[in-house]
Amino acid sequence: MRLKDKVCIITGGGSGIGRATSLLFADEGARLVVADKHGAKAQTVASECSGKELVALLALALKTCQRVPSGATRPVSGGG
Numbered sequence: 001m002r003l004k005d006k007v008c009i010i011t012g013g014g015s016g017i018g019r020a021t022s023l024l025f026a027d028e029g030a031r032l033v034v035a036d037k038h039g040a041k042a043q044t045v046a047s048e049c050s051g052k053e054l055v056a057l058l059a060l061a062l063k064t065c066q067r068v069p070s071g072a073t074r075p076v077s078g079g080g
Contacts (some may be wrong), residue, residue, distance in 0.1 A: 004029035014041025026052035 008025045012018035014036030022034050026049040034049075036042035 001029035005031070007031045007033065009033040009035060011035045013045055014038050015045075019045050023048060 003025055006029075008030040010018050010022045010025065010032060013022045013032075013034035015038075018036065019041075022032060022045050026032055029052075032046075032049060032052070034042045034046050036045075
């Protein structure tokens with residue numbers, strides 16, 4: 001359980017490598033956020049992780065996201 005008590009955000013978690021990563025991380029004890037632009041696929045993967053801890057399930061249309069301002073990439077504090 002190498003990822004116990006860790007929260008992992010898996011984008012593209014509904015299929016392919018993202019799906020495999022979600023299942024692997026769940027088996028390793030991670031708390032998951034499964035994000036995919038196809039909500040039904042993300043839901044299927046989330047149900048495959050049943051018995052594991054799922055933090056959130058997100059259906060995202062990533063193509064509609066705006067660019068992150070350059071200042072947002074800097075840490076808020078020196079601690080992280």
